[in-house]
Amino acid sequence: MPTPDSSPAAHLIAACGGRVTRTRIAVLEILQDSPRSLNHDDVAARLAADGMPHDRVTLYRTLDWLVEQGLAHRIIGPDRARRFKAGGEPRSQHAHFHCDRCGHVLCLESIRPDEQFTLPAGYQPERAELVFHGTCADCGRQRGAKA
Amino acid sequence: MPTPDSSPAAHLIAACGGRVTRTRIAVLEILQDSPRSLNHDDVAARLAADGMPHDRVTLYRTLDWLVEQGLAHRIIGPDRARRFKAGGEPRSQHAHFHCDRCGHVLCLESIRPDEQFTLPAGYQPERAELVFHGTCADCGRQRGAKA
DNA sequence: CAGCTAATGCAACATTGTAGCATTAGCTGC
DNA sequence: GCAGCTAATGCTACAATGTTGCATTAGCTG
Ligand SMILES: [Mn+2]
Ligand SMILES: [Mn+2]
Ligand SMILES: [Zn+2]
Ligand SMILES: [Zn+2]
Numbered sequence: 001m002p003t004p005d006s007s008p009a010a011h012l013i014a015a016c017g018g019r020v021t022r023t024r025i026a027v028l029e030i031l032q033d034s035p036r037s038l039n040h041d042d043v044a045a046r047l048a049a050d051g052m053p054h055d056r057v058t059l060y061r062t063l064d065w066l067v068e069q070g071l072a073h074r075i076i077g078p079d080r081a082r083r084f085k086a087g088g089e090p091r092s093q094h095a096h097f098h099c100d101r102c103g104h105v106l107c108l109e110s111i112r113p114d115e116q117f118t119l120p121a122g123y124q125p126e127r128a129e130l131v132f133h134g135t136c137a138d139c140g141r142q143r144g145a146k147a
Numbered sequence: 148m149p150t151p152d153s154s155p156a157a158h159l160i161a162a163c164g165g166r167v168t169r170t171r172i173a174v175l176e177i178l179q180d181s182p183r184s185l186n187h188d189d190v191a192a193r194l195a196a197d198g199m200p201h202d203r204v205t206l207y208r209t210l211d212w213l214v215e216q217g218l219a220h221r222i223i224g225p226d227r228a229r230r231f232k233a234g235g236e237p238r239s240q241h242a243h244f245h246c247d248r249c250g251h252v253l254c255l256e257s258i259r260p261d262e263q264f265t266l267p268a269g270y271q272p273e274r275a276e277l278v279f280h281g282t283c284a285d286c287g288r289q290r291g292a293k294a
Numbered sequence: 295c296a297g298c299t300a301a302t303g304c305a306a307c308a309t310t311g312t313a314g315c316a317t318t319a320g321c322t323g324c
Numbered sequence: 325g326c327a328g329c330t331a332a333t334g335c336t337a338c339a340a341t342g343t344t345g346c347a348t349t350a351g352c353t354g
Contacts, residue, residue: 137269
């Protein structure tokens with residue numbers, strides 16, 4: 001065992017100046033492999049599937065660390081649970097879509113709320129969160145097919 | 148004691164077909180009197196200040212009931228706590244501003260996110276939540292005065 | 295490979311919200 | 325006004341999500 005891993009994920013972690021641990025690599029790769037955002041349980045389930053040890057608290061700390069380092073970003077849904085996705089949060093953020101039917105949260109990279117609005121005088125916004133709620137494309141198709 | 152109260156709040160509650168209780172009246176009046184949204188603790192503190200009995204669970208149920216009846220609306224902040232404000236949620240919603248400095252959440256009635264954006268094909272949005280984060284007008288003034 | 299310390303694992307706790315059930319009190323009809 | 329019905333309340337216990345403190349492990353550096 002030279003270094004635990006030399007995957008792209010491992011390089012990203014090393015570049016942040018943090019220690020390159022199995023957990024960090026695995027969690028970052030899980031986020032990178034997922035097209036949609038994942039909550040703690042989602043990540044824990046995937047870790048377990050990969051036969052990785054996983055402590056609840058460590059997972060919280062790992063995910064927070066990835067966000068701090070700009071390797072992931074976080075959004076909070078109406079179910080009060082944080083969801084994570086690979087990739088940092090650039091100055092200008094994108095909107096998200098929360099499907100009421102399947103519960104998934106999808107990124108709408110093309111929609112950037114902080115470029116659209118003028119706030120009342122005095123307010124100094126630093127970022128904007130825009131979340132749509134409704135039925136996602138997948139669920140809309142299924143529903144259409146069945147009905 | 149004829150009817151507990153015949154304030155405007157009591158009339159609104161009666162019009163919903165629910166029982167007009169001290170707690171409902173007090174909570175609705177608290178929401179109506181507040182310029183900003185309040186979380187459960189805020190409301191509980193005001194109830195206590197008014198010398199009102201207040202059970203945690205009853206407060207949750209009362210606030211949820213007011214939202215159901217359209218007498219209040221709710222938003223969830225990044226601290227994972229729900230905040231409430233008097234007044235229902237009309238078809239078109241307004242944006243909110245969460246101040247990172249003082250923690251207050253303010254309504255931006257003039258900004259209506261669901262009229263602005265076109266989503267990718269297939270998505271069927273039913274409502275949109277737009278929350279700005281930054282420094283509110285009050286905190287901006289204080290900071291300016293001090294610095 | 296030794297030593298330093300960041301990262302982890304574990305236990306206990308905090309916050310926010312729910313569920314079940316016995317008791318209270320608002321309303322309705324008399 | 326009062327009796328009776330049941331919505332609303334209060335209480336207890338529980339669930340979900342996240343945090344703190346501290347002893348142990350393991351990544352890095354020399
Ligand atoms: Mn995203
Ligand atoms: Mn509002
Ligand atoms: Zn869906
Ligand atoms: Zn402020």
